[in-house]
Amino acid sequence: MKQERAIRNNLSPSKVAVVKCSEYEEGQVVEAVGRGLSLIGGIEQFVKKDERILLKPNMLVGTVPEKAVTTHPAVFKAVARHLLGQGAQLTYGDSPGFGRPDSVARKAGLSAAADELGIPLADFSTGSTVSFPEGHLIKQFTLAKGVLDCDGIVSLPKMKTHALTRLTGAVKIHFGCIPGLLKGEFHARMSDMERFSKMLVDLTRYLRPRLYVMDAVVAMEGNGPRSGTPRPMHAILVSTDPVAMDAVACRMMALDPTLVPTNVWGEELGLGSYTNIETVGDSVASFVVKDFKVNRTTGSTTGSMNSRLARILRNRVVPRPAINAARCTRCGTCVKVCPVTPKAVDFQNREAGGPPVHTYSRCIRCYCCQEMCPENAITVITPPIGRLLHR
Ligand code: SF4
Ligand code: SF4
Incomplete structure (x- = not known):
């Protein structure tokens, strides 16, 4: 593990583009996403013509976009337009925490956005088991069929608070690739935060999304990830490194990135880096909200539960x-x-x-x-x- 970390730290820094986007006006979001993509090398670096790409928004539960629970349809559409322009064949989906994927997508405004662009909902109700010998903690996952049927994933996390992991962002989002009630089983098996975070890191290492576009135009603070308060942050983040992206999100929330366990384990286990980051685009300092309501207490929120x-x-x-x-x-x-x-x-x-x-x-x-x-x-x-x- 230490060796992996050392190798990572000798790599060039992970780029995170931070781009101002003051509201969910469609033209403005398309432009902001386009600028972010250009800043990290251009969409053509990540997707080739005719590849089957799964768009993975946050579809936690079926609520209107204004509540900031789910990835906003304007961000979904903007990313989809750029990928379609590149000739990709798109699907989208997520396994919600509660409710059926089609019903959640409809209430969140995502199915209307997808229908407008001719993007079908992938199968997130059934799954198959895959082995992952390289997993540090988990050697086998059951993943949604829609995930296994694609050539690559583009993840669309929403910047939100979370009671267990403090931030739900670019690593935590992939828990939704595990279909239905199996997610509950993982919670029961991984009953402390360290194991749960390592599981999320392993899962993201297996999935290896090509690209991440974070919706931080309006984030969620307070009692997230479902019942918090919308908080405008006016930004879109674009990166290929989920750990670096989450670390920049922490900076914007004035939260020490080491308090988010998926950052620490993400770097330790070779997923990405929260210490070796190059931000490009607009100044991160201009997006920092010092009074963002998030759990800043030190120490883990759960301990080992065994003894x-x-x-x-x-x-x-x-x-x-x-x-x-x-x-x-x-x-x-x-x-x-x-x-x-x-x-x-x-x-x-x-x-x-x-x-x-x-x-x-x-x-x-x-x-x-x-x-x-x-x-x-x-x-x-x-x-x-x-x-x-x-x-
Ligand atoms: S185990 Fe505890 S925290 Fe988890 S759902 Fe049950 S009551 Fe809530
Ligand atoms: S605590 Fe919340 S989820 Fe539980 S029964 Fe009451 S309203 Fe429903």
């Missing part, structure tokens, strides 16, 4: 999901997505009409319930002892 002591510590120290009963509509989404058995969040007395209740001794702190709650009724809070340690 008894660790379990005790987990309950006293590690941030945990908490339900605001006044906001909760009793929809049951949190119960459905909780990946552990028996459930760590469940209705205890549904007839009485109460909200679900967490059983923290079972909870692995994957934060899927917080991620998927449609009412912003779940937040992640740090217990008092944890607050002292994480200061």
Whole structure:
């Protein structure tokens, strides 16, 4: 591992283009994406005529683009236009955290954008297993058929906060290449942040997208990745290195990149670099938002869960999901997505009409319930002892 890192650090810096884009006006976004692509070498470097390219937007859940949960259709269309101009054959898709891909794409405005350009939705409901002997942690993945059927991937991450990984960007986005409920299984198996992050890094190393275009025109701060607040950042980022891209996104959010575990493990395991970056285009400093609402506490948000002591510590120290009963509509989404058995969040007395209740001794702190709650009724809070340690 150390050797891989040393080799990477002897490489030329990873280029990340940062381009001003003040709003989702179609012409402006097409121009900004085009400028970003030129700054890192031109679209022809990445895609050849007639290649089957999968566009992979963030389609976490079906919400309108203005909520900043999903990649904006204007960014999707702009990238698609550049790729079509190069003669690529496009498909698109993602496996949402909740809901069917076609329904999420429709609500997020992505299917209308795709239909306008004649881009079909790829199959993200079924999958096949592939082996990955080079994986540091995971040697085998089950991936959506739509992923396996393409020649290359262009990823379109959205700049957002995340309770577990702090940032959901260019590495985390690929969790959606694992179809349906299998994602929950990974959460249950990779129950601490280090293992979960290494799994994401392995997954991205296997997929090797050719190009990343990040939608940071309007990002999400606060209680992301679903229930946060839209925050205009006025930028499009373009790169071939997902770790470098996420590190630049951290800089814009005034967040130490070493607090995002996929950055640290991404560099350690040879996916990319957060330390050896060349930014091109507009000045990154001009996009920095110092009061961007993101978890800046030091220390990991979860620890190793294996020993008894660790379990005790987990309950006293590690941030945990908490339900605001006044906001909760009793929809049951949190119960459905909780990946552990028996459930760590469940209705205890549904007839009485109460909200679900967490059983923290079972909870692995994957934060899927917080991620998927449609009412912003779940937040992640740090217990008092944890607050002292994480200061
Ligand atoms: S997902 Fe949110 S609104 Fe639905 S039951 Fe759980 S806490 Fe309540
Ligand atoms: S209760 Fe929430 S955080 Fe805990 S294991 Fe279930 S989904 Fe994950």
